[in-house]
Amino acid sequence: MSTSENETSRSRGKAPAGERIADWADGRLGIYSLAKANMRKIFPDHWSFMLGEVCMYSFIIIILTGVYLTLFFHPSMNEVEYHGSYVPLQGQLMSEAFSSTLHISFDVRGGLLIRQIHHWAALIFLAGMFVHMMRVFFTGAFRKPREINWLFGFLLFVLGMFTGFTGYSLPDDLLSGTGVRFMEGAILSVPIIGTYLSFFLFGGEFPGHDFVARFYSIHILLLPGIMLGLMVAHLILVFYHKHTQFAGPGKSEKNVVGMPLLPVYMAKAGGFFFLVFGVIAAIAAVAQINPIWAMGPYRPDQVSTGAQPDWYMGFAEGLIRFMPGWEINFWGHTLVLGVFIPLVLFPLVLAVIAVYPFIESWVTGDKREHHILDRPRNAPTRTAFGVAWVTIYMITLVGGGNDLWATHFHLSINAVTWFVRIFFFAGPVIAFILTKRICLGLQRRDHDKVLHGRETGIIKRLPHGEFIEVHEPLSQEQLHTLTAHHQYEPAEIGPTVDENGVERKVPASEKLRAKLSNAYYGEDSQIPKPTVEEYKEITSGHGHH
Amino acid sequence: MSSQDIPEENLPAEQDHAHGAVGIADEENPFADPGLPPHEHRIQDVDERAARRSERMVALLFTVSMLATIAFIVAYLVIPNDKSIFVFPIGHLSAMNFTLGITLGVALFCIGAGAVHWARTLMSDVEVADDRHPIEASPEVRAKVHADFREGAKESALGRRKLIRNTMFGALALVPLSGVMLLGGLGPAPGTKLRHTMWTKGKRLVNMNTNEPLRPEDVAVGSLTFAMPDGLEEHDEEFQTEIAKAALMIVRLQPDNIKDKRELDWSHQGIVAFSKICTHVGCPISLYEQQTHHVLCPCHQSTFDLSDGARVIFGPAGHALPQLRIGVDSEGYLQALGDFEEPVGPAFWERG
Numbered sequence: 001m002s003t004s005e006n007e008t009s010r011s012r013g014k015a016p017a018g019e020r021i022a023d024w025a026d027g028r029l030g031i032y033s034l035a036k037a038n039m040r041k042i043f044p045d046h047w048s049f050m051l052g053e054v055c056m057y058s059f060i061i062i063i064l065t066g067v068y069l070t071l072f073f074h075p076s077m078n079e080v081e082y083h084g085s086y087v088p089l090q091g092q093l094m095s096e097a098f099s100s101t102l103h104i105s106f107d108v109r110g111g112l113l114i115r116q117i118h119h120w121a122a123l124i125f126l127a128g129m130f131v132h133m134m135r136v137f138f139t140g141a142f143r144k145p146r147e148i149n150w151l152f153g154f155l156l157f158v159l160g161m162f163t164g165f166t167g168y169s170l171p172d173d174l175l176s177g178t179g180v181r182f183m184e185g186a187i188l189s190v191p192i193i194g195t196y197l198s199f200f201l202f203g204g205e206f207p208g209h210d211f212v213a214r215f216y217s218i219h220i221l222l223l224p225g226i227m228l229g230l231m232v233a234h235l236i237l238v239f240y241h242k243h244t245q246f247a248g249p250g251k252s253e254k255n256v257v258g259m260p261l262l263p264v265y266m267a268k269a270g271g272f273f274f275l276v277f278g279v280i281a282a283i284a285a286v287a288q289i290n291p292i293w294a295m296g297p298y299r300p301d302q303v304s305t306g307a308q309p310d311w312y313m314g315f316a317e318g319l320i321r322f323m324p325g326w327e328i329n330f331w332g333h334t335l336v337l338g339v340f341i342p343l344v345l346f347p348l349v350l351a352v353i354a355v356y357p358f359i360e361s362w363v364t365g366d367k368r369e370h371h372i373l374d375r376p377r378n379a380p381t382r383t384a385f386g387v388a389w390v391t392i393y394m395i396t397l398v399g400g401g402n403d404l405w406a407t408h409f410h411l412s413i414n415a416v417t418w419f420v421r422i423f424f425f426a427g428p429v430i431a432f433i434l435t436k437r438i439c440l441g442l443q444r445r446d447h448d449k450v451l452h453g454r455e456t457g458i459i460k461r462l463p464h465g466e467f468i469e470v471h472e473p474l475s476q477e478q479l480h481t482l483t484a485h486h487q488y489e490p491a492e493i494g495p496t497v498d499e500n501g502v503e504r505k506v507p508a509s510e511k512l513r514a515k516l517s518n519a520y521y522g523e524d525s526q527i528p529k530p531t532v533e534e535y536k537e538i539t540s541g542h543g544h545h
Numbered sequence: 546m547s548s549q550d551i552p553e554e555n556l557p558a559e560q561d562h563a564h565g566a567v568g569i570a571d572e573e574n575p576f577a578d579p580g581l582p583p584h585e586h587r588i589q590d591v592d593e594r595a596a597r598r599s600e601r602m603v604a605l606l607f608t609v610s611m612l613a614t615i616a617f618i619v620a621y622l623v624i625p626n627d628k629s630i631f632v633f634p635i636g637h638l639s640a641m642n643f644t645l646g647i648t649l650g651v652a653l654f655c656i657g658a659g660a661v662h663w664a665r666t667l668m669s670d671v672e673v674a675d676d677r678h679p680i681e682a683s684p685e686v687r688a689k690v691h692a693d694f695r696e697g698a699k700e701s702a703l704g705r706r707k708l709i710r711n712t713m714f715g716a717l718a719l720v721p722l723s724g725v726m727l728l729g730g731l732g733p734a735p736g737t738k739l740r741h742t743m744w745t746k747g748k749r750l751v752n753m754n755t756n757e758p759l760r761p762e763d764v765a766v767g768s769l770t771f772a773m774p775d776g777l778e779e780h781d782e783e784f785q786t787e788i789a790k791a792a793l794m795i796v797r798l799q800p801d802n803i804k805d806k807r808e809l810d811w812s813h814q815g816i817v818a819f820s821k822i823c824t825h826v827g828c829p830i831s832l833y834e835q836q837t838h839h840v841l842c843p844c845h846q847s848t849f850d851l852s853d854g855a856r857v858i859f860g861p862a863g864h865a866l867p868q869l870r871i872g873v874d875s876e877g878y879l880q881a882l883g884d885f886e887e888p889v890g891p892a893f894w895e896r897g
Contacts, residue, residue: 042675079780085627093779109621112642113649145680178828178844181789185826185891195739195893200732205739205786206827242677250581255674257581264668271660278654285646286635300789301753301771301821303829305843320861321845325825327863332897338863339826339891371677403846413846414859450576476579483576532574539575 043265044245044258048139051132052238053269055156057276058125059231065118066220072108074100075170075216077209086293094172094297097212101171101292116284122164123289124280126312129157133353137386140374141244142357144367149237152230154354159227161312166219168290168310172212175290177298178307181206186320189339207300246373247484249477253371306403316346318399322420349396353389363516364488377446378485380439381520387435388428395420395427436525443527446482449474450530451538473539483529491517581672589666599666606659613652620644735895740888742774742790744869749775750793750818750879758878759795764816769833769840770795771821774881790889792821792829793869795879798838798852805854811870813879818869819855820889823847825862827890840866863892 015023026032043049076096082089084099085106104111133153136142142150165183169176184206187198203210242256251257259265295304309317319342326337360382361367376383398405399420406413453471460470474482493514498504519525589596620641628640682690703710749758753771764770772793777784800815808817819840821829828844838852847860855866867889870882888896 042673079784107626109626109641110645112639113645116642116646181827182844188891188893191894193894195735195895196732198893199735200728203732206789207785241680242675249579250672250674252578254677256677257672257674259670259672264664264670267660267664267668271657271664274653274657274660276657278650278652278657280650281646281653282650285643285650286632286638298785300785300827301773301792301829303831303843305832307828307844320826323861325847325857325861325863327892329897333894334892334896335894336863336892338861369679403843417846417860476575476577477582479576480578484578532576535575 038239039262040260041239041242042256042258042260043243044251044256046246048135049243050272051128051135053272054276055125055128055132056231056235057273058121058128058280059227060273061121061277061280062118062125063224063228065114065121066224068114069104069118070220072100072104072111073097073170073216075213077172077207077212089293089296092297095212097170097172098292098297101173105293113281113284116287116289117280119168119289120283120287121280122167123310123312124276126157126160126164126310129153129160130312133157134386134390137353137356138376138383139244139246140370140379140382143370144361145241145369146237146244147357147361149234149241150357151354152234152237154350156227156230156234158350159223159230163219163223163227164310165313166215166223169215170212170219171290171292172298173290173292174295174298174302174304175292175307177207177300178303179309179313180211181300182317182320186339186343189336189343191333191335191340194336207298242371244371244373246375248481251372253369256371306407308401308404311397314397314400315349315393316342316400318396318401318420319345321402322396322399322417322424324421349389349392353386356385363491363513363520365491365513366488372484374485377439377442378487378526380436380443381525383439384432384435388432391427391431392424395423399424440525440527443529447527447530450479450482451535479535485529487526487529488517488521490514490521581674584671587666587670596667599662603659603663603667606655606662610652610655610659613648613655617645617648617652620648739790739890739893739896742884742889743777743787744774744791744881744884746881746883747874748881749874750795750871750881751775751777753792760877761814761816761873761879764795764797764879766797766799767835768796769835772818772879789827790822794819794821794830794833794840794866796833796838796851802838802852804852805856808852808854808868811868811882813871813873816871816879817851818871818879818881819849819851819866820869820885822890823862824857824864824866824889825860825891830866 022031074096078096079093080096080099082092082094082099082102084090084102086102089102101115104115106112136150136153165179169180184198184202187201188194190197198206201211201214202208203214243258245251245256245258248257296302308314320339323338323342326341328335328337374382376386399417402413402416402420405411405416453473456470456472458470460468462468491514493506493510494504496504496506589599624641624644626641629637630640630643632638632643681687698704750772751757751774752759752763753773758775759770759772772795773788774791777787777791781787795816795818798812798815798817800809800812803809803812803815803817811817821831823830823842823844825842825845825847828842830840830842830847830849832841832843833839833851834841837850839848839850839858840855841848842860842862845861847862848858849855849862849866850858855868857863857865867885867887869885871879872882874880
């Protein structure tokens with residue numbers, strides 16, 4: 001065999017140790033083929049492409065610190081009397097989960113730091129995923145061939161929320177216990193099976209003796225295991241599809257322009273891990289998070305004011321706060337709409353953004369691959385839809401902190417709640433209209449810039465007394481960048497008679513598609529980009545304007 | 546590589562004829578792609594002294610990181626656990642947490658900053674273009690895979706031998722049921738547990754703060770008292786579960802101020818006892834406004850009017866707080882005259 005010959009001839013020479021190890025590994029793992037495709041892989045550069053990296057690195061940090069915490073944490077609800085070094089809670093009854101968290105915070109050297117890094121990294125992980133998701137959305141990076149990777153990312157975000165929730169519930173402190181109680185109340189509202197779900201999750205009545213241990217295995221094994229798999233798949237697809245890039249000179253749908261993984265991105269991305277870790281460690285050094293000793297152990301009959309979940313659960317919290325308390329009683333049963341509707345809205349609002357790529361590709365009917373990113377202004381309807389979605393999210397987040405808004409800004413809590421109730425519906429509509437107008441305005445500006453050049457701010461007086469502002473024509477690079485985007489034609493309903501002249505029944509879905517397509521790409525929804533003819537007419541005619 | 550055949554319809558640039566032609570700027574199309582701009586040299590590319598400055602900078606950052614790690618080790622070994630220090634402008638912090646966090650943060654950050662500075666100033670910053678290849682397989686590959694699949698499917702005879710197919714699907718559909726059954730061990734069936742609390746006729750009301758049975762004269766006008774059933778101890782195995790249902794809120798109102806007739810009947814000298822557990826999602830209610838007799842749940846701001854049968858006057862709760870009927874026993878202590886007549890806490894399907 002030629003391969004074995006190769007091997008012997010290779011090993012006979014005095015190759016450096018690294019090379020010999022690589023040869024050894026290649027003979028068993030085939031790493032050279034892998035490296036050939038990836039070692040010098042080109043990655044385009046843009047600041048917004050770092051957002052996903054922030055998520056990946058904070059996830060790694062969470063795993064590292066989380067493993068450390070499991071060495072000291074006791075996931076048990078056995079009641080014990082506290083005799084640790086935190087004096088104010090001496091002698092108090094608490095669960096082992098709570099007392100071991102106190103132990104980590106006060107008696108394990110560096111334990112508090114790792115706990116705080118773990119918690120801060122979780123907040124940053126979720127925030128990073130949210131912003132990364134918005135970057136992908138507003139630049140249209142979710143289009144073919146990346147729809148499945150969009151779904152992977154979306155699942156990571158949703159699972160991240162639940163991993164976070166089960167995680168901060170583990171210490172069994174007064175604040176998180178209140179959150180668990182809220183969850184139990186929400187589960188109870190599910191028609192028909194709610195009470196069973198609750199009893200099966202808690203091993204009986206709330207709070208019982210089981211939920212910390214159960215949440216523990218969900219938090220450290222089940223969910224992170226799935227997430228790790230999804231994240232690896234997410235990354236493999238990023239490599240496989242090759243990264244998207246913004247339009248610009250030399251960049252096309254057929255190429256990817258940037259710098260190679262080895263060495264530039266190895267150093268930049270590898271270094272970025274340390275930057276993220278360093279910043280989170282510094283935050284954990286100076287900014288206290290979740291001081292469970294100040295809240296005390298959980299008691300179902302006690303609560304503190306201003307109880308707030310971690311930020312990413314504020315959205316669910318808001319839904320449940322502003323919903324009116326509707327309850328329907330019939331035939332000995334209760335339909336708890338006041339709680340159940342928010343419980344349904346929670347996944348529904350999230351699902352809307354998850355399925356959006358499929359809706360858009362159906363409307364455009366576009367089956368091509370897209371590797372050049374859109375500027376948000378060039379897809380006004382998509383951008384407006386995204387902003388409307390973010391508006392719903394943010395309004396609901398305000399609702400989740402309605403008590404804090406009331407106390408910090410001296411407002412009536414009832415007024416804040418009513419504001420949220422009204423703007424949950426009105427907010428996205430207003431945001432949609434405003435965003436679309438802004439996008440169209442920006443498109444007009446680009447249009448003018450291409451045809452008339454850049455405003456220089458220099459005022460020139462002509463011999464006959466007229467004042468004009470000097471416009472500087474754009475370079476070809478800029479002209480190309482500003483006109484590189486594709487503009488769709490609104491779809492029309494096909495002929496209503498078939499080739500035999502028989503009237504064809506137009507399916508409702510086709511009508512809907514034509515309507516949506518008009519809303520997306522009709523006259524009011526995009527400014528036609530300047531054509532070569534227009535440009536030539538203007539530039540050849542007057543020279544300046 | 547670029548010679549590989551790419552189905553044209555997969556490459557959108559082909560669609561946009563006006564700008565698809567990558568290449569040289571021409572008279573015909575002023576918007577054409579002028580191609581990659583020429584590489585602009587950095588100072589480090591042309592001036593070796595600048596490059597050496599960058600090298601020293603990177604080395605300095607890595608050295609700072611090493612020093613910070615040594616500082617971390619020292620801090621870990623010498624700083625006492627309970628020492629606190631004042632850091633302007635944050636305030637008093639645990640010395641250990643602050644020092645470890647900052648040294649670790651600096652050690653990590655400097656590695657990152659060094660690597661990034663190295664990449665930005667000394668590694669080549671020449672932009673390179675790499676070709677993309679369509680994700681879709683070529684028609685030949687596609688045809689081959691389909692044919693292989695059909696061949697394999699045919700050889701399995703799954704389509705022909707319907708009996709095998711149907712029984713296999715049946716078996717595969719049924720086997721997960723075992724897993725579902727095993728989940729049955731997660732919890733007991735709810736039964737009527739949510740309908741009952743520890744309260745029974747004759748059970749005394751014990752002040753949660755003092756752990757003493759309450760007398761009517763202990764309950765002052767305008768104050769909010771929390772009570773639990775006599776016989777419930779913090780050390781009890783089921784204390785948390787019992788208190789989650791039995792916790793009581795006691796206030797004294799002027800009997801004339803009580804608007805609800807049943808509330809008046811179930812009170813004792815204007816003393817009324819309501820469940821402390823919010824009917825929304827079960828938070829304990831803890832804020833009492835004595836002028837209006839309103840109580841507010843701090844979790845989701847449901848507001849109840851205690852002078853009017855604890856009906857909901859604002860917020861997301863769906864129904865009034867259950868009231869406990871109370872009286873006094875022969876020794877003059879407040880006692881329950883039975884359990885709550887309706888389930889306490891959040892509503893559920895079987896509540897009715």
